Each structure stands twice: as structure tokens, then as C-alpha cells.
Amino acid sequence: MNRYLTYQEGEFLFEDVALSEIAEEMYTPFYVYSKAAILEKVEAFKQAFGDLKPMIAFNMKALDTTLILKILKERGCSLAVSNLSELKRAIAIGFPPTSIIYNSCGLPDYAVRDLLKIKPLLINIGSIFELEPLNRIATELDTGVRIGLQINPGIDVGGIPGSNFGASNSRVGIQKNEIDIALGLIANYKQLNFVGISASLGCQVATLAPWIKLSEDMAGIFKDMKGKGFNLEYLDLGGGFPVDYKDADYLEIKKIARNIIPHVKDIECRVVLEPGRYFTAESGVLVTTVLGVKEAGEKTYVICDAGYTEFPRSAMYRISHDIAPVKEPVLDKPDQGPAFGISSPSEGPVDTATGLHGPGESLSRTEMPGDLTPVFEATDQGDSAKMVGKVTVQIVGPGWDGLDYLAKDVEMHLPKRGDLLAILNVGAYGRTMSNNYASRLRPPEVLIERDKFELIREREMVDDLIGLDMEESDIEA
Secondary structure: OOOOEEEEOOEEEEOOEEHHHHHOOOOOOEEEEEHHHHHHHHHHHHHHOOOOOOEEEEEHHHOOOHHHHHHHHHOOOEEEEOOHHHHHHHHHHOOOHHHEEEEEOOOOHHHHHHHHHHOOOEEEEOOHHHHHHHHHHHHHOOOOEEEEEEEOOOOOOOOOOOOOOOOOOOOOOEOHHHHHHHHHHHHHOOOEEEEEEEOOOOOOOOOHHHHHHHHHHHHHHHHHHHHOOOOOOEEEOOOOOOOOOOOOOOOOHHHHHHHHHHHHOOOOOEEEEOOOHHHHHHHEEEEEEEEEEEEEOOEEEEEEOOOOOOOOHHHHHOOOOOEEEOEOOOOOOOOOOOHHHOOOOOOOOEOOOOOOEOOOOOOOOOOOOOOOOOOEEEOOOOOOEEEOOEEEEEEEOOOOOOOOEEEEEEEEEOOOOOOEEEEEOOOOOOHHHOOOHHHOOOOOEEEEEOOEEEEEEOOOOHHHHHOOOOOOOOOOO
16 A cells, blocks of 8 residues: 555545545545655656666556646656557647657558658557558658567566566567568668667566566667667667555566666667556555445355446456555444444435436445454344454445456455445556446546645546437438
8 A cells, every 4th residue: 555545533545635525525436546646656767767868658558547647748758659549649638749659569551641640759560560551651641650669578477367468479569580571671661760679578577587688688689680780769678567566576666677777778779668557556546335235155245336347457357456445444333233234325316317326425434443353243133143353255346247346355344335445556557447338437537636636537427428329320120
């Protein structure tokens, strides 16, 4: 848990704002980010790699909220984008094309045309088949195009499924045995200006050996290509810098930097680094409301108003995030509600479009002890129990699907309907992965600075989903 999250007088604070205070102004779920936490990570990264004076290109897919990207821009960050939509949004936000790196795994012709008109700093090509259409369309438009080659480093770092980009069987990047083929094509394609190479290990790389091998190998490839007469300017070592997630391996950024810098500092080039989650993951919290608690067989489920649609990362990668009550637990009295602390829902206005309680509604929140061992007390009826300690629960969403969960096998004091929970370290690949499955609505986002907070992205509404649909068809039945 980062140092900007604290309990004070029973309230869970992010910087100096009680999360319950935000919940009084808008209904859950919502994302909250700490500006100070983001800036602290940016500065730590800059200091660690200060000797290289690298181009720091924040990977936009981690978090793409306009005001947060503007904060990073003010701190001198560039951007790494992976599709045309991200590129156009980055331009609209105010990033000049020369501060944007486009990482491609495949380009349709219409995207190539737009790319060649926008002219990002360079386009990193991840597959040989991309070279021909780039050159062909650049010839049609009578323009040049600055490209880099994404190299598959062939370094297996393991990690969570789908995140091992650097392994030799990954689809990301050109295989080392294909490099000479790519160079031969580039030499014949007159519109292509080859200016750099890049590689990426994957996500959450928390051991030193892969970083050392990557920097050694890429430095060697760079020098070899320079020796063949290619005038390279950029050496991009990608991202993968780890975050201190629950139950995950972790490695301090300064240790990574100390082991990368010696291999590349003497090369005449601009080193590029692409942090994403490292900057924003720990800055984000998702706040959700408990809808109820139920038992099924040997399992106890805490059902919340956030789940797979608001935060799919847990289900997609089979991982857990730390979860904290928004009110610090205190001893529950025997006369407070029925078995397992489930209280009746409060009565108040309901948004007819969403079926959710409206902003500012007061909800019952009874809390439990933080230092008791798990104990159950039989009630007079003999068919239920009163929980006065921790139990193992499944934190799940309101949907029907088995993937609709936030965390599994969490030890906690059983909450009541209306209690607020905070899912931590969700500032990267959280809101950007949220979706509209089952017509669920993407949550709003809030930014905290010291003791103030403001809405920085509106909650999606049902009308937003309906707006793109066609209401009538000309096709005859």
C-alpha cells in the first residue's frame, strides 16, 4: 500500500481526502487517482535513469485519461501509442507528433495513410510484412517515413499469462533470425528511413537477469547495425518496470537502472524507455459498494457493484489486488443486524436509467474489529451465526458470469450492505480495460490533489450506449 493511503480516525484517506467523502457526492463504483503518487513515481524514474537522459515515453494504454496525460506532459514525458485512435487522442491533448512513438503489430492501409500524414517521431515495426505497405503508400503520397524495428529479444521472463512479450514464441517483434531479411528490404524500400531499434521484455519484470541480457543484446545489435552503415538514432528498451502488487515479485527501479545503464551509456544514441504501469498503477483506487453477502456451499461471497466490467484485470490475468475497507473496522455489537452483518438496504432515490442509488445517499456502515481471530457465535435460532472475526471470502461483481470477480480468497471482516471497499493499485490497465459487457456503464474518474478532489471523467450513461445504434433498418424482413 503506497504512503498516500492511510487510515486516520477510522477513515481511509487518499492523500488528505477521505474516500467516503467522495462517495457522498457520487455513487459507486468510481476510480480515484492521487496526483502526488503519480509525480513521485515520475521523479523516482527520472532520478534512477538520470545518467542516460532518456526519452521517457509513457505507454498510453496503461491509462489514457486526458488530465493525467497532461500532468505527465508537463513533467516532460512523451508518449508511446499502439493504434491510430490513441495517436489522434494524443495529438488532440496537445502532444506534438515528434514526441510520440507508434508501436505497431499490424497496420491496415487506411491507418498507414493517416500515420504518414501525422508523422509521429517514428513507427516501430513489429512484423516484416508491414514494410511493403508502408513503403508503397509512402511512395503514393510522395513522403518519407521514419521507422524503427521492434526486435523480439527471445528472453522468457515468465510472469502472468499473456504478458511475456519477449519470449521467442511471442508474436511481438521481429525474430532475430529475420533481422537480415528486414534490413535487406529496408535497403530496397527508398521511402523508409530506418532510425532506431526497440524491444520489450513484457510486464512486471522483477528479476535483474532479463534486464541485463536485454540491455547487453540490444546494445550489441545497435552497434552491429551501425557498423553495416545504418544511421540509427534511437535505442528503445521498452517497458515492463514492476509495481508492488499483492503477492507479486518486486524490484526497485534504481536497481534496474544500475544494471541497464553500464551497457548503453557509451552508445551514441537517444535511449528510449516506455514506462506505463510503473507511473500510475499505485496511484489508482477503485471504490465499490457492498450489495450483500451470501453463502453457497463452503464459500462466502461478498457481492459488490463493481466487477469484471469495471475492472477485468483480476479475471483476465488470474491475479488479486489488495482490498481495504473505506472505514476502519471496529467491534460489531450483537444487536446490529441479522446473521453475517447483512443490513437492510437504505431507502433513497434510484437512478431509473441505471438502477443504482443516486449521489449523496446515506448508507448504513457498521464496522468490525481488526485484531480478532475468526470466531462464530450461534444465534437463538440455531441456523445462523454472528461473525466477530475474519473469514475467507470471494469479492465478486453483480453479474452472472464466473469471471465477474474482483478478488478470490480474501481474509476480511465480513462487511454489510452499503459498506465501501477500496481495490488498490488499479491505476494502470484498470479503467482502460473496463467494458460494456451486459450494457454495464464505465465508471467515472476522480483526481485528488492534497485535500481537494475533482471529477476528471464523467460516468458513462445509458444514452451513450444507445447513441451509436441504428434505430431502423432498410433491409426488408
